Every structure is written in C-alpha cells, then in structure tokens.
Amino acid sequence: MSQVDDLQAVAQDIRAAAHTVIEGKPEAIELALIALFSSGHLLIEDVPGVGKTMLAKTLARAIDGTAQRIQFTPDLLPSDITGVSIFNAERRDFEFKPGGVFATIVIGDEINRASPKTQSALLEAMEERQVTVDGVTHPLPDPFMVIATQNPIEMEGTYPLPEAQRDRFMLRISMGYPARAAEVAMLDHHGGGDPLADLRPVTDAARVSELAAGVRGIFVHAAIKDYLVAVLDATRHNPDVRLGGSPRAGLQLLRACKTRAALHGRHYVIPDDVQALAAPALAHRILLSPTAQLAQRSVEDIVRAAVDSVGVPDRD
Template structure:
C-alpha cells in the first residue's frame, strides 16, 4: 500500500461542494446496499468481497462477469442479487445451439392482423443472468453488445428500449474448461467488473452444509428494495465529487496498462469511464461523498484485468492479468495537491 499525501484529502474535502440533499442520498444508498448485502449473505456464505463488488456494479449501472470453476456459487449469487431487488429476472442458458434471436427477440408475422409483432427475448429484464456465457458461439455472445452498451436492442430496424435498471450478470467457466469459447474483446469491455468466487473457507463451507442441506435459502430470500429505488440511487452515484487530481491519477493508471511491456492491448477509454463510476459507488458504500485514490486502487484489478490482452512474452512467462494490472498501479505515483 502506497503512502497517501496528507494534502490530497484536504484538497478533496475542501473542493467538494456537497449539499445536504446529496449527503442524505448517500446515507440512503448506503442503508439500501447494506440491506441487499445482508439478504444476499443469507444465500452466499463467506464471500463479502464478491458481494460488495456485485453491489458496486448494481448501483454503478454496470454489468458483472463472474468467472470461476463450476459449483462455487456463481449462478446462486446472480439469482440472490436479482431476487433481493424485486425486479424482473431472466435466465439465459448459454449453449452452443443458442441463437442471437433467443437473446434479443424476433419479429413474428401475425396472420390475423397481417403485421409483424415483436416477441421480446431473454434480455428484456432488470437483471439478466447469463449462465455459462462462454459456452455459446461468439456470434451469439455478440448479440449482447448493443444491449449492454446502449440499454436497447434493434430488431428488423426497430429499436426497443430495455427496462431500467438493466444489468447483465454473466457467469463463465475458465477458458481451459472443455466446451468453452473465449469472449470477444468487445464484449469483455462491456463488463464493468470481473470477479472470481473461489472456494469458501472451511467454516463457511460447514455453515453452507447446514443451511443448504436443510432447505433452499434462495427460496426464502425476500426482496428488500425495488427497482425504482435502485434506479434512483444509481443517479445519485453520478453526483459524487471527483477531484481533478483523482481523474489525472485514473488516466495515468490506464496509460500504465497501455505502456506496460507485458500488455499487447491496454485498458480502453470506456474502461476509465466505468472505473470512475465504480469508484464513485465504492465511495458511497463507505459513507463518503467524494472519491479518494484508494477507490481507484482497490477497483483497478476487477475493472481492468479482464479487458487487457497480455503480450506473447507475458503469456509464455505465465503472467497473470491481475498481477500485471497491480504492477501498473504500483508504478503510478499517488497524486498530491501540487
């Protein structure tokens, strides 16, 4: 952990024109997030970091990619998050025979009215659970691109808006697993954060045997908020103050990934925009109405590692993308007031 210059925090707080209404909204978002966290924790044992990153993606209006081996609770986390906000949820099982029209929808000719009627696909929901997304072909995966970026789909030249809020929670197995396709770079860039569940610690796994063995905690999970509240609080996140020095620091981190000798393709400008939104949300979840360097540093790995392409030399050396991003962050000095 790098040492923080004392003058920076003072400059941020002095330059933050926080209003009383914004402060109350920060408190409300923090309280609602805690309720969702508590609800999800009744289903997912011992994964506080994964749950927090899920909440950050939700309130930052981003999409979440959950990557890990089968059986560690990827789909369960996505379902618990969807159920806790009382929104519509659709689960799309990505298989090799899945068609793009299964995701976006299709126009069907009505013989009685002699017109084409649009039948929505699985993407029309507040939370779309893409189960094992990398088992479908790249063509089918690409059907999500417009939906994830613009919150709309275009079928036969007609644009159809998606519900608000709209979030894709996709799970995928490691690409070394049999029957998987690597996600296209353009689609990976649409995911705000990528997380890995990992195996639970022994105490959490024992507790899971007790809770899940006696029943289904997901069936007992009750909504703790609604989609209108989530959408309103997501707008609050956009008002969180970001000092100019923090923006310069964020861009310097992006540039460090682009100039790293271990990287063939660095983080995109879209990555910077989404990292900033995620950092604003993290600040709110910690009760702050301003962003500090710690927010950027903590989220750089989950927000950037899945977007970069390692160089052939780094791949031969078995370098990890998270390790490369961490090294890039360490190479950037913490901003000072001057």
Template sequence: MTTMAGPRELEYLAGVTGAIKSAIESVIEGKPEVVDLAVTVLLAEGHLLVEDVPGVGKTMLAKAMGRAVDCTVRRIQFTPDLLPSDVTGVSIYRQERHEFEFKPGAIFANIVVGDEINRASPKTQSALLECMEEHQVTVDGVTHRLESPFIVVATQNPVEMEGTFPLPEAQRDRFMARVSMGYPSANAELDMLGHHGEHDPLAGLRPACDANTVRSLIAVARAVYAADGIKEYVVNLVRATRSTPELRLGASPRSALHLLRASKARAAISGRGHVIPDDVQALAPLVLAHRLMPSAEAQLARRSPADVLTSILGQVPVPAPRVATSSNGSWPA
C-alpha cells in the same frame, strides 16, 4: 452546476445497500468482497462477469442478487445451439392483422442472469453487445429500449474447460468488472452444508428494495464528486497499460469511464460524497484485468494481467489530498 450527493442521500443509500448485501449474504456464505463488488457494479450501471470452476456458487450469486431487488429477472442458459433471437427477440408475422408483432427475448429484464455465457457461440454472445452498451435492442430495423436499471450478471467457466468459447474482446470490454468466486473457507463450507442441505436458501430471501429505489440510488452514486486529480489518476493508470511492453492489448477509454463510475459507487456505499485514490486502487484490478492481453514475454514469465496491474499501481503517482475549491477542483481530504 453539478448536483453533489448530500449526507442524507448517502445515509439512505448506505442503509439500502446494506440491506441488499445482507440479503445476498444470507445465501452466499463467506464471500463479502464478492457481494460488495456486485452491489457496486449495480449502482454504477455496469455489468458483472463471474468466472470460476463449476459448483462454487456463481449462478447462486446472480440469482440471489436478482431476488434481493424486487424487479424483473430473467435467466438465460447459454448453450452451443442458442440463437441470437432467443436473446434479443424476434418479429412474428400475424396474418390475421397483416402486421409484424415483436416478441421480446430474455434480455428484456432489469437483471439478466447469463449462465455459462462462454458455452454459446461467438455469434450468440455478440447479440449482447448493443444491449450491454446502449441499453437497447434493434430487431428488423426497429429499436426497443431496455428498462432501467439494467444489469447483466454473467457466469463463465475457465476457457480450458471442455465446450467453452472465449469471449470476444469487444464483449469482455463491456463488462464493468470481473470477479472470481474462489472456494469457500472450511467454516463457510460447513455452514453451507447445514443451511443449504435442509432447504433452498433462495426460497426465504425477501427483496430489500425495488427497481424505483435502485434508480434513485444510481442517481445518488452518479452525483458523487470526483476531482480533476482523481480523473487524471484514472487516465494515467489506463494509459500506463497501453505503454507497458508486458501487455499487447491495454485498457480502452471505456474502461476508464467504468473505473470512475465504479469508484463513485464504492465511495457512496462507504458513505463518502467524494472519490479518493483508495477507491480507484481497490477497483482497478477488478475493472481492468479482464480487458488486458499479456505479451508473449509476460506469458513465458508467467506474469498475469493482474500482476502487471499491481506493478503499474505501484509506479503511477498517487494524487495528494487537498481541500476542494471551485477553482482548483481538487479532491477533498
């Protein structure tokens, strides 16, 4: 029998996540929706891709998230000459002991900040594939597990900018969600000049919880109830992206799993023990859009994957709320 998240666990989760978001928002001015998504991805055991032009706070968001949780944090500056072994680690032969010793790379941390990930070569980017999906690293035939929680928060500049490489489709698919920072409002930018101009905002940021607490919160989010109707809705949305002529590459089965996990985490943060269609609809553009590739006709019509997703969300029937029972598995009203 599946254990469901209880009211006490959900109340505790809401309190801790509220403290985490407050800590991050003390550094990131005027971007509550971006902070909400970052915490949601953390509880859903996913990875976050932050994409935008330089100077809008992408790296600051990733570093603030690392400071808000008292756990191991490593930063990787991706450059064209970065090697895969710099990320995963390398085995060094110790002559005095006549044996190889494994030196862990920067990926061995709870929160890995990958700065400007698309400035590295595709070979180095691909070194993250096993780490992100299987939470392990294999070097010289030996597998090393990565400690939970494990999240990669990567920043990326638009591919039109000089010195960037597009992320491989397999790697984009491993990021649970992609978000764009955008420019701050005039008031938020004015506050930033007042606060950040006098001192480093990260210096005063105190952790809101530790790694053990995050692991317990992940377990609570995982136990949030998703009825059969909600799961069918997720599958129908994903399958619709594969059949529309406006997309030449639709969403993968992995994306359906990521969308459901993120919806559970969003529901838990909202204090609900069950997923509703609003959770799925709010997260679908953030979870699915970066995995899709528009057709030539859609590009000529200047229809982005986000535009296509908006149309799909309007066409796929939304499940009606019903009272849950042990027999029908419907989601609660």
C-alpha cells in the same frame, strides 16, 4: 437523510439479504453491489459449482426486479437473446416476441459456451440498453444489468469472449472456493432446502435506479482523474501487454469508484477507491503479449504493477 446515506442503507439491506444465501463471500457481494449501483455489468468467472449463478439470482431477488436466465449453449441463436418478429395471422402484421434480454437483471449462464456470433448479440443491449430487431428499436428496462458467468477458458467446450464483449463488463470477479468454516455453515443452513426460497425483496428496481442516478454526483478531484488515467496509461505501456485499458475502461472505473465512495459514506473519491477497483475493472480487458503468456504472467500482477508505478496524489 442524504443520497449517500440512503444508498448506504439500501446497500446494507441487500448485503444482509445476500449473506443469508452466499456464505463467506463478502468481497464478491460488495463488487456486485458496486456494479449494480454504477449501472454497470458484472462478469463472474470461476469453475462450476462455486455459487456464480446463485449470486446473480440472489441479487435479482433482493431488488424485486424481473430476472431472466439465459443458458448459453453452442446451439443458442442471437434471436433467443434479443427476440424475434413473428407474423400474426389474425392481425395480419408482425408481432415482436421479446427475448431473454428483456429483464431488470439478465443472468447469462456460462456465456462462453455459446458461439461468438451469439455472444455479440448482447453488445447493443449492454451498451445502448436497447435492442433493434427488423429495424425497430425496443428499449430495455431501467435499471438493466447483465450478470454473466463463465467457466475458465481452459475447460472443454468454451469460447473466449471477444475483446469488445469483455470491454462492456464494468467488473470481473472470481468467486473462489469458500473457506472451510463458511462451507460447513453452508452445509448446515442450506443442505436441506433452497436458500433462495426464504429470501424476500428488500428494495425495488425503481429505488435502485434512483440511487444509481444520484451516485453520478459524487465529487472527483482533478488530481484523482489524472491519477486514474495515469494507471490506465501504465497498463498500455507495459512491455508484457498487447492491449491495455481502454478509455471506456477508464470511464467505467471512475463510475465504480464513485459508487464505492458512496458505499463508504463519502461524497468524494479518494485514491483508495481507484486502487481497490483497478484489478476488478481492468484485468479482464488487458491482453498479454505472447511472451508474457508463455511466462505465465498474471494479468492481475500487471494491474498491480501499474498501480504501484504511479505516485499517489497529495491530499492537498
């Protein structure tokens, strides 16, 4: 079997396991898989109670990785995330006590309820995949993924994520309320117990890391790269936009497109990949102008307009 076939098989096993816990959300599960195999981080934004944390826990259980849940609160300290050096009286030396970020999958629950200073403690970990405490650098596990959940910023007691922090998340998804049939099925299947209790791992973290490395070899034609950059550029020159997609956004969108291509059994990226992932990869990074905010323009509409304004490259 080829690397793409292997990825498809493992992804299908994870997808099937996730569907036993998360009812009626195939799109959210698919985007979570894309972030996982792209070595990216995932931001899940929605109101409480729609399954944000459950999706994160399900993914961690399915790949048999270590999982740490950090509940972000206004009094959470940066050292609670990264760890702290404590003096060991017996050894007469400082000993490092790892924080919650040392895990294969870190579940940052309600990340926007903590102060911006605490939120920024994740920056080095998410970008460099390491933590520096008291001048000593500690590497994080491989693979390493942050799945952060946040409530809408209009809710009481929330702080908007800084632009630099949002830019570290490869994709942002919204769970939304389930369809009526899916919600009825959820009551039938999960009303009497914990749906995670019966979930068994279908792969391991080392295998995920190996497959993620193989995704980087997916072919991307020069015309597709030019198309992707043109979409980014269109977001930057929209009069309703104060801050458009960054170069980092383009790099992460390209990685996500490679993974989507592999999940669909292809060894190459096509324009459909860019179009499908443009909104999840770019919308959370774009800042609207005050005029657009007053007019209640949607960031997703801005991304769709950017995609529609760029001509699709020829298949030649």
